[in-house]
Amino acid sequence: xxxAVVVFPGSNCDRDMVVAxxxxxxxxxxxxHKDADLPVNxxxxxxxxxxxxxxxxxxxxxxxxxxxxxxxxxxxxxGGYVLGICNGFQVLTETGLVPGALMRNSGLNFLCKTxxxxxxxxxxxxxxxxxxxxxxxxxIAHHDGNYFATxxxxxxxxxxxxxxxSYSDNPNGSCDAIAGVLSSNRRVLGMMPHPERAMEPxxxxxxxxxxxxxxxxxTITA
Amino acid sequence: xxxxxxxxxxxxxxxxxxxxxxxxxGGLGFLGVNxxxxxxxxxxxxxxxxxxxxxxxxxxxxxxxxxxxSYTLEIL
Numbered sequence: 275x276x277x278a279v280v281v282f283p284g285s286n287c288d289r290d291m292v293v294a295x296x297x298x299x300x301x302x303x304x305x306x307h308k309d310a311d312l313p314v315n316x317x318x319x320x321x322x323x324x325x326x327x328x329x330x331x332x333x334x335x336x337x338x339x340x341x342x343x344x345x346x347x348x349x350x351x352x353g354g355y356v357l358g359i360c361n362g363f364q365v366l367t368e369t370g371l372v373p374g375a376l377m378r379n380s381g382l383n384f385l386c387k388t389x390x391x392x393x394x395x396x397x398x399x400x401x402x403x404x405x406x407x408x409x410x411x412x413x414i415a416h417h418d419g420n421y422f423a424t425x426x427x428x429x430x431x432x433x434x435x436x437x438x439x440s441y442s443d444n445p446n447g448s449c450d451a452i453a454g455v456l457s458s459n460r461r462v463l464g465m466m467p468h469p470e471r472a473m474e475p476x477x478x479x480x481x482x483x484x485x486x487x488x489x490x491x492x493t494i495t496a
Numbered sequence: 497x498x499x500x501x502x503x504x505x506x507x508x509x510x511x512x513x514x515x516x517x518x519x520x521x522g523g524l525g526f527l528g529v530n531x532x533x534x535x536x537x538x539x540x541x542x543x544x545x546x547x548x549x550x551x552x553x554x555x556x557x558x559x560x561x562x563x564x565x566s567y568t569l570e571i572l
Contacts, residue, residue: 331559332561374563377509377510377512377564378512380510380512382516420512423563424563447512
C-alpha cells in the first residue's frame, strides 16, 4: 500500500502517523499542504492530528480550503482511502467528506487521556481487524471533539452502519457518543481518538495496531 | 465598503461556552441571566461595489459552517 500523510502548519501527529503506517508495512511519504497534487498511484491519504493553521476561524476550516485538500477530495471521490485523525477528522467534516461537525467539548476542558472505544462496525477496511462490539483502549487529545450531526444525519449513519467507533463513557458530549464515522462508500474514516498513539506496549495500549494492519492490507489503487 | 458577518450557533445546538459564561455571570452575583449564546463577528473590508451575492458566497463557502452555525450579513 502506498500512503501519504498531509502536513499542515500546526500538524503535530504527522511523524507518529508515518511511523505507525511504516511499521504496519505501508510505503509512506509526506506531502506539504501547498502541494497541489498527491503522489501518483496512491492508495491512502492520511490527515493527521494537530492544530492546523492555529485552529483559526474553526478547527480544520482553513486547512480544508488548502490546495492539497482539493486533491484529497478528488482522491476520495475516485474511491481512494482517506483517514482523518483528530484535527484530520475536523478537516474531513469541513470538506464534507464525512457528515457532521466537531464542537467545543461539552465540559470545556482540553481532554488528554486514554479512553475506551466500542468498535461499532467491522465492515470497513479500517475496522475489519476488530470484532464488532469489542472495547479497545485508544488515547484522545482534543478540545473540540464534541461530534454534532442533525437527527436525520445521525439516523442515516446508524441505518447505514457508518458509525465506526463510539465512546463507552462519552467524555466530550458527542451526539450518540460517536467517536468516528465512515463515508457512504466506507473508504473515508474520520475519528477523534489517536490509534497511532496505541501501537506499542510502552504507549500503554497496542489496540491501534489492528486498524493499521487491516488498512495496509488493502491494495486497491484509486 | 464594509460587510459585517455575525455568526451564531444554530438554535438547538448546545453552546457550552455560552453556558460557562452564564455560570460565571451568576457567580458574580448578576441575577436573572436566563441564557447566554456566544458567537463571533467578522468584519470584511471590501472593494467598493462588491456584489452582495459574492459576499454571501464567502459566508457559505468558508466563514460559516452551515451544519452548526447560522449567520446574518450586514453591508455598510
